[in-house]
Amino acid sequence: MTSHHPRSRPGSRYAPPQVAADGSVEDPRTALTSHLQSLRAFAISLTRDATSADDLVQDTIVKAWTNLDKFQPGTNLKAWLFTILRNTFYSDRRKNRREVQDSDGVHAAGLVEKPAHDGRLAFSEFTRAFEKLSPEHREVLVLVGAEGFSYEEAAQTMGVAKGTVKSRANRARARLAELMGMAEGEEVLSATGAETLAVLGRAAVPAA
Amino acid sequence: MAKSTVSENTRTNLRRQIDENLRRAYQEELEREVPDKFRELLDQLRGKETSK
Numbered sequence: 152m153t154s155h156h157p158r159s160r161p162g163s164r165y166a167p168p169q170v171a172a173d174g175s176v177e178d179p180r181t182a183l184t185s186h187l188q189s190l191r192a193f194a195i196s197l198t199r200d201a202t203s204a205d206d207l208v209q210d211t212i213v214k215a216w217t218n219l220d221k222f223q224p225g226t227n228l229k230a231w232l233f234t235i236l237r238n239t240f241y242s243d244r245r246k247n248r249r250e251v252q253d254s255d256g257v258h259a260a261g262l263v264e265k266p267a268h269d270g271r272l273a274f275s276e277f278t279r280a281f282e283k284l285s286p287e288h289r290e291v292l293v294l295v296g297a298e299g300f301s302y303e304e305a306a307q308t309m310g311v312a313k314g315t316v317k318s319r320a321n322r323a324r325a326r327l328a329e330l331m332g333m334a335e336g337e338e339v340l341s342a343t344g345a346e347t348l349a350v351l352g353r354a355a356v357p358a359a
Numbered sequence: 360m361a362k363s364t365v366s367e368n369t370r371t372n373l374r375r376q377i378d379e380n381l382r383r384a385y386q387e388e389l390e391r392e393v394p395d396k397f398r399e400l401l402d403q404l405r406g407k408e409t410s411k
Contacts, residue, residue: 297385
């Protein structure tokens with residue numbers, strides 16, 4: 152990535168109080184409670200289904216609790232919990248390979264709608280497109296874009312290299328744009344559609 | 360070449376819009392009430408520990 156993306160850590164409105172921000176170590180048993188909301192939101196973004204998300208959060212809580220001795224006090228508890236959650240999600244998913252992609256029929260064919268003509272993404276279009284992304288793409292966008300994890304933190308959580316996080320995030324954004332039928336600015340799209348997407352998805356370098 | 364400038368701008372713009380929407384969508388999830396069962400589960404786990 153050439154342009155430097157300002158680390159847009161969401162305002163306090165978005166971020167629950169950080170554990171150990173001042174170096175003081177909070178009891179993770181207590182702190183865990185303050186991350187339930189984020190765990191659930193992250194679980195929903197992976198499963199796209201409230202019931203599975205709840206199961207996933209419950210499993211995560213139990214695993215976290217029984218492994219708390221492995222948590223290093225003073226490190227990022229939220230990232231640690233997110234790691235457990237996503238690992239559980241992907242291993243469950245491997246177990247029951249028959250994936251229920253289309254539970255809501257959201258995946259229904261085609262659906263490339265034109266964006267509103269002012270070029271703004273309508274929120275509903277956005278959410279529909281987001282649901283169609285692969286879990287890996289949703290994951291990276293939530294961590295980096297919504298949760299405000301640094302590339303470092305996201306890399307640790309996802310168990311991949313930092314460069315992979317960046318390229319995957321770029322590809323995820325490009326895919327989103329594609330699903331929304333916009334490579335931004337339709338005239339750009341119609342003139343040089345493929346090229347524009349190629350630029351958007353410059354991460355096209357295969358990542359690890 | 361003008362084209363690449365356009366691409367660069369639109370790419371930045373698109374990215375900004377995507378991130379805005381992302382945060383908004385995520386925020387909606389964050390505002391949902393956390394089911395009691397999670398806290399109950401934590402209470403249970405806590406209870407087990409103290410009764411050990």
